[in-house]
Amino acid sequence: MRYLEPDRRHRVRVCINGSSAEGDAEPRTLLSDFLRHELGLTGTHVGCEHGVCGACTVLLDGRPARSCLLYAVQVHGRTLTTVEGLAAGGELTGLQQALARHHAVQCGFCTPGILMSLTCLLEQEPGAGEERVREALSGHICRCTGYEALVRAALDALDGTD
Amino acid sequence: MKPASFAYARPDTLDEALELLAQHGAEARVLAGGQSLAAMLNMRLVQPRVLVDISGLARLDTIDADETTVTVGASVTQAAVLRWPGLAVQPLLAAALPCVGHPQTRERGTVCGSLAHGDPSAELPLVLAVLGGEVVLQKRGRRRRVAASRFQRGVMLTDIGEDELVTSALFPVRRGPLGTAFREVSPRHGDFAILAVAAVADPAGVTVGFGGIADTPLVRRLGHLEADALADALNAIAWEAGGDSDMHAPASYRRRLVRRLGAATIREACDALPRA
Ligand code: FES
Ligand code: FES
Numbered sequence: 001m002r003y004l005e006p007d008r009r010h011r012v013r014v015c016i017n018g019s020s021a022e023g024d025a026e027p028r029t030l031l032s033d034f035l036r037h038e039l040g041l042t043g044t045h046v047g048c049e050h051g052v053c054g055a056c057t058v059l060l061d062g063r064p065a066r067s068c069l070l071y072a073v074q075v076h077g078r079t080l081t082t083v084e085g086l087a088a089g090g091e092l093t094g095l096q097q098a099l100a101r102h103h104a105v106q107c108g109f110c111t112p113g114i115l116m117s118l119t120c121l122l123e124q125e126p127g128a129g130e131e132r133v134r135e136a137l138s139g140h141i142c143r144c145t146g147y148e149a150l151v152r153a154a155l156d157a158l159d160g161t162d
Numbered sequence: 163m164k165p166a167s168f169a170y171a172r173p174d175t176l177d178e179a180l181e182l183l184a185q186h187g188a189e190a191r192v193l194a195g196g197q198s199l200a201a202m203l204n205m206r207l208v209q210p211r212v213l214v215d216i217s218g219l220a221r222l223d224t225i226d227a228d229e230t231t232v233t234v235g236a237s238v239t240q241a242a243v244l245r246w247p248g249l250a251v252q253p254l255l256a257a258a259l260p261c262v263g264h265p266q267t268r269e270r271g272t273v274c275g276s277l278a279h280g281d282p283s284a285e286l287p288l289v290l291a292v293l294g295g296e297v298v299l300q301k302r303g304r305r306r307r308v309a310a311s312r313f314q315r316g317v318m319l320t321d322i323g324e325d326e327l328v329t330s331a332l333f334p335v336r337r338g339p340l341g342t343a344f345r346e347v348s349p350r351h352g353d354f355a356i357l358a359v360a361a362v363a364d365p366a367g368v369t370v371g372f373g374g375i376a377d378t379p380l381v382r383r384l385g386h387l388e389a390d391a392l393a394d395a396l397n398a399i400a401w402e403a404g405g406d407s408d409m410h411a412p413a414s415y416r417r418r419l420v421r422r423l424g425a426a427t428i429r430e431a432c433d434a435l436p437r438a
Contacts, residue, residue: 001174004169006169
């Protein structure tokens with residue numbers, strides 16, 4: 001059994017965006033804070049810190065998860081992907097290009113989380129239609145775009161996957 | 163918002179988990195998917211001394227089905243149930259799950275966690291209540307089964323003892339011709355329902371349940387009624403439940419939904435009932 005004392009920092013090792021990384025976290029440290037403050041990956045945004053807005057969404061073992069509803073110690077030994085992992089070689093992914101083409105990024109606050117959810121959808125369900133795209137987006141709040149451009153961009157990117 | 167301090171325990175076996183709960187009692191909280199608990203921790207609505215993370219217990223991460231029951235273990239996520247190839251045997255659960263939170267929260271949130279949380283407008287407690295299911299509770303040296311109707315006792319209040327763990331939920335599988343339907347009205351798909359309705363029709367009548375209007379799921383058995391008689395029956399249920407007004411909707415709107423959405427859901431379930 002792993003038992004971690006409160007108010008102390010514990011070593012957390014993860015595989016993130018294809019390489020291994022480690023840092024220290026108290027049991028109560030949110031994964032979102034661990035990513036931003038400990039690993040310096042500030043691409044993951046934090047809006048509400050109680051699971052409602054979706055800005056902090058990352059991929060945990062390939063599936064979307066709210067990083068504000070996870071504690072860093074929970075993901076010890078697991079695999080994470082954050083927005084920094086998408087354009088890893090410097091070139092934007094097809095999805096990122098589609099968002100740019102359709103003007104689906106305005107202030108950009110919601111964008112990292114939305115990219116992670118849609119990246120998973122594209123991977124898992126290349127045949128997904130508008131309903132599935134809207135369902136994936138329903139887990140995100142965007143105050144700028146009105147969502148239509150996001151839907152169009154996602155469908156455009158899906159078209160390009162076959 | 164950041165949670166207050168807690169210790170984090172990740173037991174390797176069910177016995178270790180039960181031992182921790184026996185030791186810490188009310189000071190401990192069980193963490194599975196954390197989609198409700200972590201939000202409450204972050205807002206400091208709960209401040210346990212120890213979190214017992216059961217998400218790694220392989221023994222609780224199974225879905226089993228036999229002739230009579232679908233058994234969902236405590237660390238099985240809602241997404242895993244949705245992806246389970248056998249889900250068709252439990253059509254009401256299949257219909258309700260897509261309304262539970264968002265795809266992102268279903269990947270972590272567990273079926274049993276939702277039951278243990280006991281939110282009065284949550285879909286899964288409603289489904290379990292309408293199906294007449296049970297919850298399995300375990301503590302050191304003792305295991306018991308509690309009927310859904312006795313498990314949820316009030317708003318976020320359940321029959322779980324301080325040292326008990328929900329280990330699985332039992333969703334009965336019924337034989338014979340059945341028609342099921344699930345509908346809800348919520349501000350945004352995946353949000354908590356203003357009103358949720360679940361109905362199971364069989365040749366003798368309809369079992370219908372409402373979430374979001376009373377402190378616990380409200381389940382009633384009705385005969386196959388003509389439109390006018392059904393309207394009267396639903397009107398009586400609406401006034402019996404009363405409902406509360408809050409920022410999402412006034413009580414009168416909830417009562418209207420009991421009548422309208424109730425009738426539509428019952429009709430859908432009856433239409434789905436194969437004719438003899
Ligand atoms: S910051 Fe995590 S969902 Fe809003
Ligand atoms: S682009 Fe501003 S919140 Fe979505």
